[in-house]
Amino acid sequence: SAVISQKPSRDICQRGTSLTIQCQVDSQVTMMFWYRQQPGQSLTLIATANQGSEATYESGFVIDKFPISRPNLTFSTLTVSNMSPEDSSIYLCSVGTGPNSPLHFGNGTRLTVT
Amino acid sequence: AQTVTQSQPEMSVQEAETVTLSCTYDTSESDYYLFWYKQPPSRQMILVIRQEAYKQQNATENRFSVNFQKAAKSFSLKISDSQLGDAAMYFCAYRSEGGSEKLVFGKGTKLTVNP
Numbered sequence: 745s746a747v748i749s750q751k752p753s754r755d756i757c758q759r760g761t762s763l764t765i766q767c768q769v770d771s772q773v774t775m776m777f778w779y780r781q782q783p784g785q786s787l788t789l790i791a792t793a794n795q796g797s798e799a800t801y802e803s804g805f806v807i808d809k810f811p812i813s814r815p816n817l818t819f820s821t822l823t824v825s826n827m828s829p830e831d832s833s834i835y836l837c838s839v840g841t842g843p844n845s846p847l848h849f850g851n852g853t854r855l856t857v858t
Numbered sequence: 859a860q861t862v863t864q865s866q867p868e869m870s871v872q873e874a875e876t877v878t879l880s881c882t883y884d885t886s887e888s889d890y891y892l893f894w895y896k897q898p899p900s901r902q903m904i905l906v907i908r909q910e911a912y913k914q915q916n917a918t919e920n921r922f923s924v925n926f927q928k929a930a931k932s933f934s935l936k937i938s939d940s941q942l943g944d945a946a947m948y949f950c951a952y953r954s955e956g957g958s959e960k961l962v963f964g965k966g967t968k969l970t971v972n973p
Contacts, residue, residue: 775959786949786965787903792958834901840959846893847953847961849903 746771750837750850757827757857764823765853767837772817775840777847778810782833790835793820827857860885862952864964871940872972878925879935879967881950889955892926892933897966898946906948909933911955937969945971 747770757763767776776793790810791799799812814820824831837850861884871877883892894906909917909926916924921941925934937944950964 777960781901787961787963789960789962792960836901836903838903838961846891846905846908847959848905852901852903854901 746773746839746841746848748837748839748848748850750853752853753851754854755856757855759828759857761827762823762825763827763855764821765835765837767820767822767839767850769818769839771841773839773841774817776814776820777838777840778812778820778822779836779838780833781836781852787836790822793822824855827855829857831855832857860887860890860952860954860962862950862962862964864948864950864967866967867965868968868970870970870972871937873940873942875940876936876938877940877969879937879948879950879969881933881935881964883931883933883950883952885931885952887954891953891955892924893951893953893961894922894924894933894935895949895951895963896944896946897949903949907935940971942971942973945969 749768751766778790779787781787789802790805791801793799793812793814795814811823834852836852838847863882890911892909896904896906907919907922921938923936947966949966951961
């Protein structure tokens, strides 16, 4: 299984600022995903981070708000832009190691926007 | 689009007893995967058990087992000999076979284990 390091583990940010979350995997992986978990809620997929091309966003999420980079097969970043209190959530990076393998998750980033 | 429904927002069980968490899903696909993930307060998502839809045999992992009813689109999780460490949020998840490996999650069930 893949070991995923996600940073920062938590942050408190002011309204209108941006935060970049990093996800580092200890091995090359084909698929990387970013999920959001709002307080007391389930996980919702934001986007699939594609290596070498633009991310694929789910309905309700846009690149201007959640720009994603994936420069190689072991690293990705998610930026939460122009934050508002509604962006207060846990953001989780997950990776897929193959079609027959389950997704593995990082420890998440707890974001609080004041 | 696929949907996953967990109808029990909260469940409780006495230590050493057995509890069953419910999950139903909606899909038009014939091949897919189903998962149960556990999320303790540390918020780490931990895989509990997985089931391939083409397998008729129910998956088991130590004290955890599933009752997979493909025709009914039901995928319940049974936890036997419950332990205090089992207390967590449990999420049922669906993944299509082939293509993207993204998961669709249910809303979760909060499990409390009473000593």
